Amino acid sequence: MSIISLIIKREFVAKVRNKSFVVMTFLSPLLFVAIAGFIAYLSSMKPETKRIAIHDETGLFADSFLKQNKKDSEYHYLNLSEIDSESLKDSIAKENFEGLILIPKTTLKELETKVEFISNNSPSISFIKKTQGLIASKITKLNFEKAQLDTIAIQKAKATVNMHLAKSSGEESLKGLNEIKIAIGGAFGYLIMMFIIIYGNMVMRSVIEEKTNRIIEIIISSVKPFQLMIGKIVGTSLAGLLQFTIWAIIGLSLMLAASMFFGVDIGPTSRISPEMMHVAQREFSGTAQMYISEAWNLPIASILFGFVVYFIGGYFLYSSFYAAIGAAVDNQTDSQQFLLPIIMPLVLSVYIGFFTVVNDPHGTIAIVFSMIPLTSPIVMLMRLPFGVPWWQIAISVSLLFATFFFVVWFAAKIYRVGILMYGKKPTWKELYKWLKY
C-alpha cells in the first residue's frame, strides 16, 4: 500500500510541477473569461436591420407588418404595393432588400397557401414563423368578421391556462425547475467528459513517457504493473482535482470582480433608458430568485452523491483504457486508432444527454443509456435532477463498477505486456493475443 502512495505522490508532484500545468491552471480561467466577455460583447452589438419589401395586392396585410416596425429592430418593412410585382422581384437584390413578401389578390381561403416570400438568402425559421403568424391571425380576424362573429367577445372568451406543478408529496414545484435541472445535469455531465478527456490523456502521456524513457523496466522490477497503473491514475486525477479547484476559485473571484466592474462602469453609459434598466433588473432579480429557490428544491444530496460516484467510476473506467492504450503504443501519434472507440461513447453520451434526456428524461433511450457503463456516468448524471427511481441507480452503479473492475483487470493485462514491448505498433489482433500471455 505504501508503494502505491509513493507512486501517487510522484505522479501528483510530477504533474503539478510541470510548467504547462501551472500555465494552464492560471491562464485558462483568464482565457475563459476573455472569451465569455468577447461573446457578450458580440451579442450586445445590434444586428443590422434587414429591409423587407411587401407587395400586398389585397391591401389587407401591409398595415400589420408596418406596425411591427416600431417593435422590431431586426426587420424593417416597407409597403411597395404600388410597384409592379415583376419589377420588384428583379430589383430586390439591387435595392438591398433582404426579401419580398408577395401577397396575391385572391380569396382568403386561397391566401393560406398562396403567399410567397422571395429572397436570395434563406430566411430564418423564426422569421418564417412570425410572418406566417401575422398573416394567419389577420386572416382569422377577417374570417371572424365575415362570419359576423364578435371578435371582442371571442378575445374575451379565450382562456390562457397557467398550470401549477406539484409533486404527490405535496411540495410545490415551479416550471422554471426544468431549465435548472437541464443546466445542472448538463454542467456536471460536461464536466465529467472534460475531465476524462483531459486527464485520461495525461495518464496516457505519462505511460508513454515512461515507455520511451525506458525507465519502465527499472520501475517494474520493484513494483507490480497493476500498482503502477493505479498509482498513476489516482495521482493524475488528484492533480486534476487540484486544477479544477483552483479554476473554480479563480472563476468565482473573477466573476465577482467582473460583475462589480461592469455594474459600475457600463450601466450609466449604456443606451438603455434608466426606467427600462430598472424594469429589466427587477424582472431579472425576480426570475433569479425563483431559480435560486427552485434550485433548493432539487434532490441536491442525491445529485452530489451521484456526481461523486459517477465521477470516480467513469474517470477510473476511462483512464484504465487510456493507460492500456498508452502501454500498447510507442508514441502519441500511434494512439489515434485506439482512442476513437473511447471518445465515441463519451461524445455519444453527451449528445444523448442534451437531446434525449432533456426531452424525455424517463424514456427508453435515456434509461438504457443510463445503464450502459460507458455512457452511464454522463447520461445518468443528467437524468438525476429529474428524479430517478433508486433501483435504476442501483443497477447502473453496480454495472458501472463491475465493468470498472473488469476493465482495470483487462487494461492491467494489456499494460503489463505492452509496457515491455518496444518499437512496433500493435494491431487489435495482437492486443487480443496479449490478453492470453
Added chain:
Amino acid sequence: MSNLLEVHKVVKQYGDYVALNEVSLNVPKGSIYGLLGPNGAGKTSLIRIINQITLPDSGEVILDGEKLQPKHVQTIGYLPEERGLYTSMKVGEQCLYLAQMKGLSKAEAKLQLEYWFDRLGIQGWWNKKIQELSKGMAQKIQFVVCVLHKPKLLIFDEPFSGFDPVNANIIKDEILALKEQGATIIFSTHRMESVEELCDHIALIHKSNKLIEGKLSDVKRQFKTNSFEVGILTDNVEGLMYDITQKFTVSPASFKSLNDDLKLDIQIGNSAPNELLHILTQRGQVTHFVEKIPSVNDIFIQTVTDNKV
C-alpha cells in the same frame, strides 16, 4: 558454496513462440555469473522472470532457499539493458523515489545516496535534471540506483554499454568491490573480453535452451582441443616433421614472434605434453610452447554455430 539462485525447468511461451524451454540454472553465492547467448536467445525473458516482471508458465525459481515471492524484489538489484530515467525529474529526488520503491526508508536512502555519490564523485548532481546530463552520466546514476539498496543479487544487462573506457573501468571496479562484499552478480553481455575478465561461472543460452553451464575453468577444460602452439628454430624441417607426424596431427599456425621460427599447431590427443616437448627439443631450439585454451568467444561461436538448426 551453496547456490543463491536456482532456476528449475523454467518454461515461458509467448503465444506459439517458446522463449525458454525448460531452462535450469544454478548461480553460486558470491560468484559473478555470466549469462551468455546470441540476440533473442531468451536471456531477457529469463532475467525478467527472476525479477518477477513476468511469471514463468511452469518451473520455479528459488532465491536464497525460498521460492521467489514479491518481497524478494528488495533483495535484487536490476540494471536493464533498455534503461532510462525520468528526464524532467531531479537526480536526487529520482534516486530517492526509486530507492523507496525498493523498500528503503527515506533517511536510509539519503545516507546510501550520499555514500555512492561521494564514491563516484558526482556530489554536485543532486539538483540537476536528467535531461541536463550526458548519456554516460545518466548511466552512472542508474548504476547507483541499482546497487543502492544493497541487494544480495545483482543483475547487470550489458552494464558497460554507453560508458567510455575510463568510466567502464570505474564501474568494473565497483562490480568487483560489490563481489568482495558478498554480492552475487549475474552478468549478461555480448562483450566476451569482459566475461573472460570478470566471470567465474558462465551459462550459454541459445534458441531458448541452455547449452552450457559451469565454472568458467571447467567449461574451458571441456572445450580445449589438447593442442599446442609451437615455435621452433631448426635446420632439419623434414626430419622434425617426420618425427611429429608419426604421433600427432600438425597444421601450420600463425602467431607473433621475434624469431624467424617454424610455427606449428600440434594436436596431441591423449598424450602428455612432455612427449611432444621431448621430440621438439631433440630436433631444435624451442622458442614458443603454449597450450591453446579456448577463449569464451571461441566457445560461444562454436556452440552457437554447432547448434544451428
